[in-house]
Amino acid sequence: MPISFDEKTHTYTNVETGEQLISATTILGKYKPEFDKMSNARRVANREGLDVAFILDMWKKDKNKACEYGTHIHKVMEDYLTEGKQDEEYKTLYESYNKYEKVFDGFRERHCEKQLFNLDYNIAGTADLIYENKDSFFIGDFKTNKQFRFYSSYNEYYNSPISHLSVCEFNTYGLQLSLYAHLYEISSGKKCRGLVIFYKSKSDEWYPIRCNYMKCEIENLIKHYKNT
Numbered sequence: 001m002p003i004s005f006d007e008k009t010h011t012y013t014n015v016e017t018g019e020q021l022i023s024a025t026t027i028l029g030k031y032k033p034e035f036d037k038m039s040n041a042r043r044v045a046n047r048e049g050l051d052v053a054f055i056l057d058m059w060k061k062d063k064n065k066a067c068e069y070g071t072h073i074h075k076v077m078e079d080y081l082t083e084g085k086q087d088e089e090y091k092t093l094y095e096s097y098n099k100y101e102k103v104f105d106g107f108r109e110r111h112c113e114k115q116l117f118n119l120d121y122n123i124a125g126t127a128d129l130i131y132e133n134k135d136s137f138f139i140g141d142f143k144t145n146k147q148f149r150f151y152s153s154y155n156e157y158y159n160s161p162i163s164h165l166s167v168c169e170f171n172t173y174g175l176q177l178s179l180y181a182h183l184y185e186i187s188s189g190k191k192c193r194g195l196v197i198f199y200k201s202k203s204d205e206w207y208p209i210r211c212n213y214m215k216c217e218i219e220n221l222i223k224h225y226k227n228t
Contacts, residue, residue, distance in 0.1 A: 003117050003124055012124035024125030024179045027225060031159045032167055070144045077142055081112050096205035103196055103208060104138055107131035116183040121222055127180045136191045139177045144200045161220040173197050174211035182218045
């Protein structure tokens with residue numbers, strides 16, 4: 001493997017050159033409109049009658065808690081899919097996943113936590129799930145965030161060259177999986193057949209959401225990023 005991954009810092013490095021690759025989530029984040037954290041913290045603090053520092057600290061703790069929970073659930077599913085390990089606490093997750101795995105009928109080869117990269121683009125990422133046969137594949141991903149919106153609540157759009165897409169979970173995750181699909185198409189020579197987000201509902205069940213493969217958007221985004 002020509003790249004190494006540091007799980008603690010979540011960074012990918014070219015083993016031969018020592019150069020750090022940009023992660024898929026980082027490059028997509030560069031095309032989101034900038035979030036003015038301080039102004040929004042002041043607005044919330046004034047509305048709630050609280051200190052700005054308290055609001056910022058609360059947001060940080062909530063973010064860290066959500067990240068830790070997401071990492072834990074990913075590990076739970078990875079252990080189940082790769083080693084058959086089960087915990088009674090997550091029975092509904094296993095059962096709901098098994099129920100919807102028929103989406104991948106005909107794609108019997110499964111990879112979990114598959115590292116994807118392209119040294120020409122200097123981009124890397126890790127796909128939760130890849131299902132493939134000899135000609136094509138599906139990309140799958142587990143998501144545990146509280147909200148899953150199909151439109152922007154604040155009428156926000158990504159920056160050019162993908163400014164026709166609103167900033168919401170559906171498009172954000174669709175772009176992330178599309179970038180993974182593009183990287184894997186190049187490395188495997190196979191064609192992407194589809195993208196599936198497994199979203200964890202409040203009832204602790206996976207709910208599959210199909211996404212379009214936004215290949216043109218990803219190609220334009222990579223071209224723009226390399227030129228800038």
